[in-house]
Amino acid sequence: MIKKHSKWPYLLVAPAVLIVVCVVFIPVINAISMSLQHYDLRMPKQIAYIGLDNYKEVLKDRQFWLGIRNTALWVLFGVGFQFLLGFALALLLNQHFKGRGVIRAVSLIPWVTPGVLIGLMWRWMYDGNYGVINDILMRLKIIDAPIAFLAQIKSALPSVIVTIVWQGIPFFALMILAGLQGIPLEMYEAADIDGASGIKKLFFVTIPSIKNTIFITLLLRIIWVANSVDVIFNMTGGGPAYSTQTLSVYIFNKAHSLNLGYSSAMAVILCLILACIAVPYMIMKFRHEEK
């Protein structure tokens, strides 16, 4: 397994590396260099290198810090619940029952739905006047009067998080379900002989066997959700009063206002923050491999 000097691994990774580097390398270098410039397309004649000024300004920006806070909540609760519910769904769909194929297929629906439709549909369902969610809650006598979910500072962020959770469940369900198929049946049989309960089997057989899958899907999903814009953009546009403006939405808005330098500086910072999550994972992974 550990062949040190072989040309094979290089040949195997070459196509993937070539495609990625050729397409992304120049644009990313370009974006990083924009972050060091006063790069505002509204004032193209004033474009010039300004060192770290964008970064200094970003760190003083109240909206930036609010964006960090919102991103933290968005990722923590968004990915957290996606994972828990997705895991649960995978375990359910891994059991034997009639119609499993159909249910597996329809469970994928939120993920197949185009982003723009997700945002608009949920916005419509949350509507404080005609929304079906208010209608159901009122019929169930949970609330007396409609709630303007997306128009109130307190409820807007939780509401958009519910939407992203809905959207992300199938991703985890599918990945974990795939991972579950790789667990040798003997391991469960051995646990049965030891008289382990269902919960015990979950924690001592299932989770350890797919821990690589769990870690990597979580990490990839964190990166994906932290960067996702379309759901929030279509539902609230970051409002009311910036209460749903995550860092990526702020970056998107600034880029749309053509202030690409400032926007890039924030994007670089977001990358560094995400790297703070990814690097420990990688160190852990590589250290584990060496054992």
Add this chain to the structure above:
Amino acid sequence: MKNNSLAKRYFGLIIPLALMLIFILFPFYWTFVTSVKPQAELLGPATYWPKQFTWDSYIKLFKGTVDFGAAMRHSFFVASVTTLLSLTVSTLASYAFSRYRFPGRKFLMGLFLSNNMFPTVLLLIPLYSMMRKLGFLYKPISLILAYTTFTIPFSVWLLNGFIDDIPASLEEAAMVDGCNRAKAFIKVTLPILAPCLIATGVYIFMNSWNEYTFAMMFTNTSGRTIPVALNSLIGQLGVQWDLMTAGGIVTVIPVCIFFFFAQKRLVEGLTAGAVKQ
């Protein structure tokens, strides 16, 4: 005993599954109901089944000025080619990362992980100008190239996670039996990996099927994909709800049917692997 297992079935499967499905499917149901309501019924109190049922929006979607059929064909073509291409190169790369240790491996893996951390909106101008200079603009290859690039990194890491979870000993056993590495991979690892390849393939497919920003910039009217066609239903004067929701439904259904057949492999992969063992 029998009562006990019945209760277990209820609390361990049926009730949680039902709750989960309600949450997952209700918005889809609501999308469908909206698509068969006349526009006027959208206002005012919510109706859970249309008072006046109509397929008009579907007819308009395919026969009217929005050529949704063409958009679906374009999306399907781009997503399929991307899935094949991206899955192939990702599988090769992730196998190398998983089973070999070579100088530069950590660096390359790190590079892949960081690739998707940067918001695409900031990469758009250079990418557009590159596609234009290469002569790829307004051709499907521009989207295939862009989607392949942006799905490879995640796919490599996903597959790497899956392969790491498969004991290398299986493959080594086959090699002891006289297979070379490539043969061992094809005969032993690939069957066990099949469900994971499908899962990753689905990930790549979905991403290409639903991507909007590049699709918007790199296509023109002759090659619009589904997300762009749907977005064209939102003007300054609001949303064409009937067409939009009908478009959503016809986007979702073929993929679900496709997955219904693909998911059988999720089980077959397991049994195939077990036999080999």
Add this chain to the structure above:
Amino acid sequence: MRKILALFLALTLAVGLMAFGSSSAFADDPVNLTFWYWVDNPDYSAVMQNIVADFNATNGKGITVTAEEQVWDGGGYSNNLLTACIGGGGPDVATFKLTSIPSFVENDLVVDLTDYINAWEDKDEIDPNLYSVMQSAVSDGGIYLMPWMTQFLYVYYRPSYFEAAGVEVPTTYDEFLNCIEKCTMEIDGKQVYGFGMRGSKGGQEPWGSFICGAGGSWDDLTSEGSVKGMQDFIDIYTKGYVPPTALNDAYSEIIAGFQSGLTAMTVHHISSSKAMVDIFGDDVSAFPFPGGTNRWTSMGETEIGLLSSCKNPDAAFEFIKYMSAYDGQKVWCETTGNLPVAKSVQAGEFFQSDRFVKTSFESQGFAGVVPITTFTSEWINNWPATISMALTGQMSAADCMATLQKTLYEG
């Protein structure tokens, strides 16, 4: 490195020369142009394609225009166009929103049409005021965009609700505020709100009417009158005269609110009139936004511009004229219900018979656009968030206006 650079330069030069060579095409050679536009309703796509086909068939100069429909993309259209142009692509002719023009001018992507217009025999077809609005948007006073269609915001109201509330059509700003208050009532056990406030995207337009109606102005958003207008805006929200969802209400929501009978009044323009009449028949009417010492309403506009990458600007201007003053103008405006910019089309019977057209033209006299500075696009994007800070009590009216003044004029 230097060699590579030299080679690169040589190549660019060669390509540039070739491009230059082809630009001196003879006038009678067939000319192909691409035109980017968006539609607000998919039904209009065919209308546009027909107009362009008609132009291609009748221009007699061998000009063939290919109309490439783009996505409005919630206003992202302008950015997509800019991205394409900066990336070296993009069309020859395109529809524009005035707010986006400064960036195109700064990046040398559009052509100043002043000389073309001066040389055009029918330039008076278009109101000189419109030309000056175009000029006011840029710092060098050029006319970079040709007016194409306009709409003027006015107030839609429900006569039956006015009757129930015992109010008349307001003629002054104060009466209007009173009207909003009085119309907030229960009818048949159903809550009705006096006004459908647009607190989300695009809300700066009706909001501007409040600011100016109260005696303020766009020039100084921090003046006493402007702050009073802002305070009125806050008051109608906090006192519950508008739906509680106002902070997230954009076009769809205010129209849905009005059409479902939830609100007694709302501000929009002529394009929604047909749907309103379909629903309410005679029980919907309109009046111009009332004023006090000052008065303002928003002019919605769309223009056509000529991109500097166009190799046949003369042919392109032929097409632009067709769209703004001749048959293209007539067919487009009559089908979409937008107000024409060409006088001869305005005078046609189609635009003289409709009560909403009448209200539109009454509003024209005091209509304008949000001042266009380098920062206007961003300011418009940020408007909902800034306003919601004030409406939710996190900021005072005066502070809010100070922020808006600064971000509009200084960035």
